[in-house]
Amino acid sequence: MQRTTTATILLGLAAAAACLTGLAPAPAAAKGTGVLFVSNEKSNTLTVLDPKTYAVTATIKTAKRPRGMQFNADKTLLYIACGDSDRIDIVDVASQKVVDKIADVPDPEAFVISPDDKRMFVSNEDAAELSVLDIASKKRIGGIKTGLEPEGVAFSADGKKVYVTAEASNTVHVIDAATLKLEANIIVGTRPRRFAMTPDGKEIWVSTELAAAISIIDAASNKAIGTVTFEFKGLRKEDISPVGLAMTRDGKTVFVTLGRANHLAVVDVASRKAEDYILVGKRPWGVALSRDEKRLFVTNGASDDVTVIDTESRKVIKSVPVGRYPYGIAIDD
Amino acid sequence: MTRISAAFLFALLLLGPVPATAAALAIGYLELTDDPRYDDKWAYAGLLLAPGGRPFEGAEAGLAEAKINGGMVGLDFTLERAEAADAGGMLAALDRLQREKNIHLFLLDAPDDLVAKLGAATRGKDVLLFNISASGNELRNKECQPQLLHVVPSLAMQTDAMAQYLVARKWREILVLQGPLPADAELVGAFERSARRFGLKITDNRKFVVGNDPRNRDQNNLALLTTGVDYDVVYVADTDGEFGRYIPYATQKPRPVVGTAGLAAVGWDWSWERYGAPQLTRRFFRQAKRQMQTADWAAWAAVRIIGDAAVATRSTDLATLAAYIKSDKLAFDGSKGVPLNFRPWDNQLRQPILLATSNWVVERAPLPGFLHASNNLDTLGYDKPESACHF
Numbered sequence: 001m002q003r004t005t006t007a008t009i010l011l012g013l014a015a016a017a018a019c020l021t022g023l024a025p026a027p028a029a030a031k032g033t034g035v036l037f038v039s040n041e042k043s044n045t046l047t048v049l050d051p052k053t054y055a056v057t058a059t060i061k062t063a064k065r066p067r068g069m070q071f072n073a074d075k076t077l078l079y080i081a082c083g084d085s086d087r088i089d090i091v092d093v094a095s096q097k098v099v100d101k102i103a104d105v106p107d108p109e110a111f112v113i114s115p116d117d118k119r120m121f122v123s124n125e126d127a128a129e130l131s132v133l134d135i136a137s138k139k140r141i142g143g144i145k146t147g148l149e150p151e152g153v154a155f156s157a158d159g160k161k162v163y164v165t166a167e168a169s170n171t172v173h174v175i176d177a178a179t180l181k182l183e184a185n186i187i188v189g190t191r192p193r194r195f196a197m198t199p200d201g202k203e204i205w206v207s208t209e210l211a212a213a214i215s216i217i218d219a220a221s222n223k224a225i226g227t228v229t230f231e232f233k234g235l236r237k238e239d240i241s242p243v244g245l246a247m248t249r250d251g252k253t254v255f256v257t258l259g260r261a262n263h264l265a266v267v268d269v270a271s272r273k274a275e276d277y278i279l280v281g282k283r284p285w286g287v288a289l290s291r292d293e294k295r296l297f298v299t300n301g302a303s304d305d306v307t308v309i310d311t312e313s314r315k316v317i318k319s320v321p322v323g324r325y326p327y328g329i330a331i332d333d
Numbered sequence: 334m335t336r337i338s339a340a341f342l343f344a345l346l347l348l349g350p351v352p353a354t355a356a357a358l359a360i361g362y363l364e365l366t367d368d369p370r371y372d373d374k375w376a377y378a379g380l381l382l383a384p385g386g387r388p389f390e391g392a393e394a395g396l397a398e399a400k401i402n403g404g405m406v407g408l409d410f411t412l413e414r415a416e417a418a419d420a421g422g423m424l425a426a427l428d429r430l431q432r433e434k435n436i437h438l439f440l441l442d443a444p445d446d447l448v449a450k451l452g453a454a455t456r457g458k459d460v461l462l463f464n465i466s467a468s469g470n471e472l473r474n475k476e477c478q479p480q481l482l483h484v485v486p487s488l489a490m491q492t493d494a495m496a497q498y499l500v501a502r503k504w505r506e507i508l509v510l511q512g513p514l515p516a517d518a519e520l521v522g523a524f525e526r527s528a529r530r531f532g533l534k535i536t537d538n539r540k541f542v543v544g545n546d547p548r549n550r551d552q553n554n555l556a557l558l559t560t561g562v563d564y565d566v567v568y569v570a571d572t573d574g575e576f577g578r579y580i581p582y583a584t585q586k587p588r589p590v591v592g593t594a595g596l597a598a599v600g601w602d603w604s605w606e607r608y609g610a611p612q613l614t615r616r617f618f619r620q621a622k623r624q625m626q627t628a629d630w631a632a633w634a635a636v637r638i639i640g641d642a643a644v645a646t647r648s649t650d651l652a653t654l655a656a657y658i659k660s661d662k663l664a665f666d667g668s669k670g671v672p673l674n675f676r677p678w679d680n681q682l683r684q685p686i687l688l689a690t691s692n693w694v695v696e697r698a699p700l701p702g703f704l705h706a707s708n709n710l711d712t713l714g715y716d717k718p719e720s721a722c723h724f
Contacts, residue, residue, distance in 0.1 A: 125612060126612060126615060126616075128401065147401060147402060147405065148398055148401060148402070148612075148616075149609055149612050167609060167666075168398065168609060168612070168613075168666065168668075169398075169401060169402045169405070170402070170641070170644075170666075171402070171405060185405040185406075187405075187406070187644065187645075189664075190664045190665075190666050190672055191609075191666050210664060210666050210671065210672045211664060211672070236708075236709075238671045238672065238708070238709075238710075241670075260670070
């Protein structure tokens, strides 16, 4: 459903232009080092891993309960949502130090940065809100009330819409990124968590943890049009709790962490079928693909480690101990 | 009852933002005046023994959430609270709310005997009752009713959870210390069933009394109560709570204490921190200014289940809601990590049980390795072949 008027688009453009003029000095150029950053929810740290050996090279102290992470566009800065400290910490990627923060963000869990690097959409889990922050001024510029326990946030493929899940309301909210107006509430399966978008912009994939499935939403109609379920020998539906999603750039494959099942599923997008399962650590949630898509990294919350997978052979090549309750992973590549 | 057109609601859904007119579904809440379970005269010299309160605050927390979720599809909810001094009064209140306010869904916060009476008296009526605080096994067996759902876990579910934990730790020899109340005997009965079911050995059952009379020291002196017998663990059945709190760290042998003192099998605990539990605990705390207890959780869950059913069916019609709630379509998220629904053979909500100390959940039952042919949650409580419920 498209309800944005020409006037609001123009307003949005004007706002974007205004933001451009107030841009902070450009940080140092990106290196593309391949260094990995893992947020450890219970040890209040980021673990830094070597891009080749995956050895721990540094541990960065953050504010309390670091979870969602994202780089700015040129990957010079890494933003980390620190829920129990009500703030977003900012790490300088080159020096691997917390250099700044955005304060007074209530219980942030996850967020997404707009493609133009200007704004941040943050799910405030305890406040049932998606707040919008202006990154340059570090000020809140808006907020949209959501269902209970908002978590996953993602942009549509064209950057015009923002989607957010509400875990305890079983909904996906669709928000116009320019006007910040709520466009639709889509009821999905129990406990929706995170997103993956098909590159053609047509489908939105949402993990529904307690429904043991993925809901597929048609972007044009905002309707749920399909599901992916998981069948795994020796496990029942209630033992499978899908959370994290990572889609390949060609839109053909989605990797899904299955939480309590301690496995990662490899799903064929076209047929909507799981075609493989890979044993990882305990309670895997976070998942990220390297830029060359040769490696896949999974954070295992309940075994305090990261599993490294070779995507071609679909084999685990390493398991790396990190901090307590690793949540997310961000790759500087 | 209003039945809302699905097409109309679907249109609202597509429009997204909260519709102007909302259909309200009223939920009744019946409780007992001077319910002894919430009597804070238990406090000695102004010190409160148990930190609980009336679970109405749980229902209010559930209502706030149901309103948010319902608002997205044009549904609203209200709670109508009524109290009475006995079963007759509660039944009259139920009839009045049904007649005057068209209420058909009721939460019951009352002891077992009253819930049994209300269940029997409303059999065949157009109501659906949610038991939120009575955990007796008989309510789910001989006294079961088709229109009575049990959201709070039964005693059997709690003692089965404890038995699984003791078996998993290989603490198989149990000394039972039993208080003088009928409720203590009922709890011991439940634990004895669990012990048989999971292969624990009760090496002795000793009755205690609260007091200092040296002529009665065999029953009031903990050193004597806990000596001269082999045991890996002490199971305390003291529903009053006074004597039970003396027992941990005071047994003659260095053994853990479980039951109504020490490690407890509960439906909810504030320290449970997985599956979104801290968010629920915080929402409740903000509203009630105290920690969420099992009955609070059950009251919250009952209202949320009604709300979820109304949203899922886009209906406020009793028959539609009851059919959905009692079916396996219900996949309620109670922040315990698995989807929950009701057992068709006795209307008990399937759910994990938490084994909690004063500040930590040590385990969640069913424990790994306790398997069931269809749903591992059914290793807790009366399974279908064991049930004496015939609707």
